Amino acid sequence: MHNIDTDLEHKARTESMRSALMPTYTDYGVIIERASGCYLYDDTGRKYLDFLSGVSVVSLGHANEAVNQAVTEQMRSFGHLSNFFINPTTSALASEICSRVARDRSGKVFFSNSGAEANETAIKLARRYGDGKRYKIVTCFNSFHGRTMGALAATGQPTKQRPFQPLPPGFVYVDFGDISSMETALSDPQVVAVMIEIVQGEGGVVDAPQLYFQSLERLCKAKDILLIVDEVQTGMGRTGALFAFSHFGLDPDIVTLSKALGNGFPIGATWAKAEVANHFIPGDHGSTFGGSPTSAAAALAVFAEIDRLDLLSQVREISSYLREKLVGIEIVSKVSGMGLLLGMHLKQPVAKALVAKALEGGLVLNALSDRIIRVAPPLVISKQEVDEACDVITKVSQGL
Ligand SMILES: Cc1ncc(COP(=O)(O)O)c(C=O)c1O
Structure with a gap:
């Protein structure tokens, strides 16, 4: 039962809280006041099981104690330094990433603050590597x-690009998974x-066909074309390996x-093999907040927690359990993806309605299209929480 006055007041509060924000997001109209582990709590006291993890971010759960402690300790020493200084925390994280990404633990890292910036860095580095002679980068349709x-x-994705033309030139697109168009x-x-x-x-939690990545790597190596993953x-365990490329034995x-x-904690990182990274020279690239010791402290704590909790085995186990439960739900036609990055494909185009009803039922999901729902819970999710989520999905999908 809803109280109409309270509903109206809440709607007004939501509107007023939105009013000074640019209208770039379609929010759920829910005001979150607190979050802990796999749950969010709104201003009315309602509890939501977070099967989106802040869009694949809070893998260790919200308000994680180890991360909070690492960040607080770092803030007590210093929270920020310019990149004119070296500091032990950021250097330790760079070494940690090198030792985790490369078989021989080599390579170099540039730090930024987001995924887009990490990719911008990769694009600039690739152009430096091309040395003015080669500059084109091949990416896939439907990528993000x-x-x-x-x-x-x-x-x-032409629909995302169209309003912002002209974009930087030099990008070529091919169908994901189609090795012959890639070869061309x-x-x-x-x-x-x-x-x-x-x-x-x-793009819809889309998997590539068997052997696609191995063939792609062979093509790249034969022509000294950089493979940017x-x-x-x-990354960071979401697919059941620390990095998804290692499922395919790749050497990006x-x-x-x-x-x-x-x-x-906002952080982006671009790792490259040393022979590639060394094409950057001082002044080529930079970021005021990139390499922030505070974000680096958070990331070091994340690596330590992944090891301490043996999270990768846990992701593989819980992924099989979740997949099996999802495919058993009447409305689900198939499940794509790996580990805990899953796409729930629906028999009918009701993804948005299902997500809205699930939210009312206390479960956060995300519709990627009319028929595909992204399921990306924190990696620390338990079987009971998976049961709880699947019960909500089963219940709300029956009325659609
Ligand atoms: C594969 C991939 N790359 C890059 C990005 C961009 O990251 P950010 O939103 O942090 O800029 C995203 C975000 O969803 C992503 O999924």
Whole structure:
């Protein structure tokens, strides 16, 4: 039962809270006051099970104690330094990332503040590597690499690009998973890099066919074309491996990270093999907040927690459990994706209605299209919480 006066008051409060914000987001109309673990709590005291994780960010859950402690301790020493100084926390994180990404623990890292910036860095580095002779970057239709102008140019979605033309030139798009069109694109001598997601996240949780990535890597290596893997969404354990490229035994030249790297603290990282990274020279690139010791402290705590909790095995186990439960729901036709980045495909085009009803039922999901819902809970989700979410989905989908 809703009280009409209270509903109206709440609507007015929501409107007023939106009023000074640019209208770039379609929000759910819910005001969150507190979050803890896998749950959000709104201003009316309602509780929501978060199966979106702040869009694949809070993998360790909200208000994680280890991250909070690491950040607080760092803030007590110093929260920010210019990049004219070296500091132990940021250096430790750079070494940590190198030791996790590369088989031989080598490479170099540039820090920024978001996924788009991590990809912008990769684009600039690839152009430096091309040395003025090669500059084109091949990306996939339906990909998502960010909203800044370079990252948007890399994002193969004409509807997102159209209002902001002209975008930086030099991007070529091919169908994801189609190795022959990739081969044709790579025959252009001006191509210097391929930028790709292992699972297309925003594009609908799309998987590539078997052996696609291995063939792509062979094509790149044969022509000295850089393989840039965008792990902004798939990285940090989301797919059941620390980085999704390792499911396919790949050896990328550049890897971009963000989202779950800081469990909510803004941070982006671009790792590259040393021979690629060394093409940057002082003054080529920079970011005032990039490499913030505070965000670095958060990210170091995230790596430590992933190990301490043996989170990768947990993700693999809970993923099988969740997948099995989702495919058993009447309205679901199939489940795509890996680990805890899953796409729930519906038999009818009712994704938006289902997401709205699930929210009313206390579950946060995200519709990527009329028929696809993204399911991306925190990696620390329990079986009971999976049961709770699937019960809500089953219940609300019956009325659609
Ligand atoms: C694969 C991928 N790359 C890049 C981005 C952009 O990240 P950000 O929103 O932090 O700029 C996203 C965001 O969803 C993403 O999923």
